[in-house]
Amino acid sequence: MGITSEVSLRRSGRIQARVIWALLMREIITRYGRHNIGFMWMFVEPMMFTLGVAALWSFAGLSHGSSLPIVAFAITGYSAVLLWRNMPGRCVGAIEPNLALMYHRNVKVMDIYASRILLEVAGATISFTILSLLFIAIGWMPYPEDIMKVLVGWFMLAWFGGALAFTVGGLSAMSEAVEKVWHPITYLMFPLSGAMFMVEWLPDVAKNIILYLPMVHGVEILREGYFGSAVRAHYDILYMGVICLCLTLLGLSLTREVGRRVTPE
Amino acid sequence: MIVLENITKRYNTRQGASTVLNGVSLQVKPGEKIGILGRNGSGKSTLIRIISGAELPTSGSITRSMSVSWPLAFGGAFQGSLTGLDNLRFICRVYGVDFLPCVDYVEEFSELGRYMREPVKTYSSGMRARLAFAISMVVEFDCFLIDEVISVGDARFHAKCQQELFEKRRDRAMIMVSHEAHNIREHCSHACVISEGKLNEFTDINAAYEYYQSN
Numbered sequence: 070m071g072i073t074s075e076v077s078l079r080r081s082g083r084i085q086a087r088v089i090w091a092l093l094m095r096e097i098i099t100r101y102g103r104h105n106i107g108f109m110w111m112f113v114e115p116m117m118f119t120l121g122v123a124a125l126w127s128f129a130g131l132s133h134g135s136s137l138p139i140v141a142f143a144i145t146g147y148s149a150v151l152l153w154r155n156m157p158g159r160c161v162g163a164i165e166p167n168l169a170l171m172y173h174r175n176v177k178v179m180d181i182y183a184s185r186i187l188l189e190v191a192g193a194t195i196s197f198t199i200l201s202l203l204f205i206a207i208g209w210m211p212y213p214e215d216i217m218k219v220l221v222g223w224f225m226l227a228w229f230g231g232a233l234a235f236t237v238g239g240l241s242a243m244s245e246a247v248e249k250v251w252h253p254i255t256y257l258m259f260p261l262s263g264a265m266f267m268v269e270w271l272p273d274v275a276k277n278i279i280l281y282l283p284m285v286h287g288v289e290i291l292r293e294g295y296f297g298s299a300v301r302a303h304y305d306i307l308y309m310g311v312i313c314l315c316l317t318l319l320g321l322s323l324t325r326e327v328g329r330r331v332t333p334e
Numbered sequence: 335m336i337v338l339e340n341i342t343k344r345y346n347t348r349q350g351a352s353t354v355l356n357g358v359s360l361q362v363k364p365g366e367k368i369g370i371l372g373r374n375g376s377g378k379s380t381l382i383r384i385i386s387g388a389e390l391p392t393s394g395s396i397t398r399s400m401s402v403s404w405p406l407a408f409g410g411a412f413q414g415s416l417t418g419l420d421n422l423r424f425i426c427r428v429y430g431v432d433f434l435p436c437v438d439y440v441e442e443f444s445e446l447g448r449y450m451r452e453p454v455k456t457y458s459s460g461m462r463a464r465l466a467f468a469i470s471m472v473v474e475f476d477c478f479l480i481d482e483v484i485s486v487g488d489a490r491f492h493a494k495c496q497q498e499l500f501e502k503r504r505d506r507a508m509i510m511v512s513h514e515a516h517n518i519r520e521h522c523s524h525a526c527v528i529s530e531g532k533l534n535e536f537t538d539i540n541a542a543y544e545y546y547q548s549n
Binding site: 084087088090091094095098099166167168169170171172173174175176329331332333334 | 345383386387388389390402404405407410411412413414415416420423424425427428429430
C-alpha cells in the first residue's frame with residue numbers, strides 16, 4: 070500500500086508540530102475550561118495530590134527512621150509516580166473522543182497520544198518545580214545536591230512514562246480489556262514503584278526483585294540527585310534505558326498499527 | 335491531480351470481513367467536478383474519506399499532487415464539546431491559517447450569531463452544515479470533497495454556497511456526493527456510480543442516472 074505525496078521530512082515535521090500544538094490547546098480547553106483558574110489546573114491538580122500525600126506521609130512517619138527529610142522524600146517520590154503513571158492513564162481510550170477530529174488527514178493517532186503525553190509531562194514538571202522551590206524557600210527541603218542528576222532521573226521517568234503511554238494507549242485501542250486491567254495494575258504498582266521506600270532499606274532478596282521494575286531506577290536516580298551522600302542509591306541507568314527503548318519501539322509500532330485501522334466517526 | 339489506483343477497502347465486522355470498495359480506480363484533474371452516485375451504504379462516504387486521507391485503504395495506492403479538503407459532511411471534523419469558535423481555532427492551527435482574520439468571515443457566513451460561542455453539540459444539522467461550510471472556505475484547497483452537506487440548509491444558505499463555492503472557486507476540483515439529482519446535474523461535468531464495490535464512470539450524467547436507477 071502506498072500513499073504518495075511529495076512532502077519533505079522538514080515540512081512533515083512542521084505539520085506534525087502544528088497538529089500536536091493544536092491538539093494540545095484543544096485538550097487544555099476541553100479538560101480545564103476557561104472558568105476559574107483555567108489551564109492552571111494542569112499543575113494545581115498534581116500539586117494538590119502531592120501536598121496531600123506529603124502531609125499524610127509526614128504524619129505516618131514513613132521515612133523509616135532514616136535521616137531523610139520526610140517532605141522532600143514524599144515530594145520526590147509522589148511527583149515521580151504522577152509523572153510516569155498519568156501519561157498511560159491519559160492515553161487509554163484517547164482515540165474515541167477525538168475520532169471526529171481525525172477527519173483531518175494530518176491528525177493522526179500518534180499526534181493525539183503525543184499531545185496528551187506532553188500535557189502530562191508539563192503538568193507534572195511544573196508541579197514538581199513549584200513545590201520544590203516552595204519548600205526549599207521555607208527550608209523544609211534541602212537544595213538538590215546534584216541538579217543534573219535530578220534532571221536525568223526526571224527525564225528517564227518521563228521517557229518511561231511516555232513509552233508506556235504509547236504502548237498502553239495502543240493496546241487499549243485494540244482491546245477494551247486493557248482499560249479494565251490497567252487501573253488495578255497502576256494501583257498495585259504504586260507501592261512497588263520506589264516512591265515510598267529506598268531500595269537500600271529492603272532485604273537483599275527483595276532488592277534484586279524490585280530492581281526489575283524500570284521506574285524504581287528512575288526514582289533512585291532522582292533521589293540520589295536530591296540527597297546525594299545522605300542515601301545509598303541502587304540503579305542501573307543502562308537497564309532502564311534499554312527497557313525504555315524497547316517500550317518506545319513497541320509503543321510506536323502499536324500506535325502505527327492502530328492508526329492504520331482507525332475509522333473516523 | 336489525484337490518482338486512485340486499484341483501491342480496496344475491507345472492514346472487519348462481526349460477521350467477518352465486508353468489502354466496501356473492490357479495486358476502484360479514479361483520476362481527478364485540476365478543476366474537474368465529479369458527482370458520485372450510489373445507494374445508501376454503497377461506499378460513497380468511504381470513498382470520499384479515502385480520497386481525503388482520513389482513512390487508509392486496505393490495499394491500492396493514492397497519489398495527491400493537489401491539496402484536498404477534509405470531507406465536508408454532517409458528522410465529523412468538529413469536536414462537539416467545543417464551541418464553533420474553538421473549532422475554528424483548532425482548524426486554523428491544524429492547517430496553518432491565521433485565526434483572527436477568519437473570525438468575521440465565519441461569523442458572517444455561518445450566521446450563527448451568539449451560537450458561535452456555544453458547544454457544537456447544541457447545533458441543529460443545518461447550523462452544523464453552515465459552520466462546516468464557512469470554516470472550509472477559510473482554508474484554500476485545490477479540491478473540495480462534499481459529502482451531502484450542501485443538501486441541507488435553507489434557500490439563503492444555498493445561494494451563499496452557490497456564490498462562494500461554485501462561482502468564486504469554480505476553478506477548483508470538486509467531488510460531490512448527493513442524493514439530490516439537481517445538485518449533481520447543476521455542478522458536475524460527469525458522474526460515477528458505485529455499486530457492489532465497483533466504480534463505474536460516465537461522461538454523461540443522464541447515462542449515470544439511468545444506470546443508477548436500473549441497478
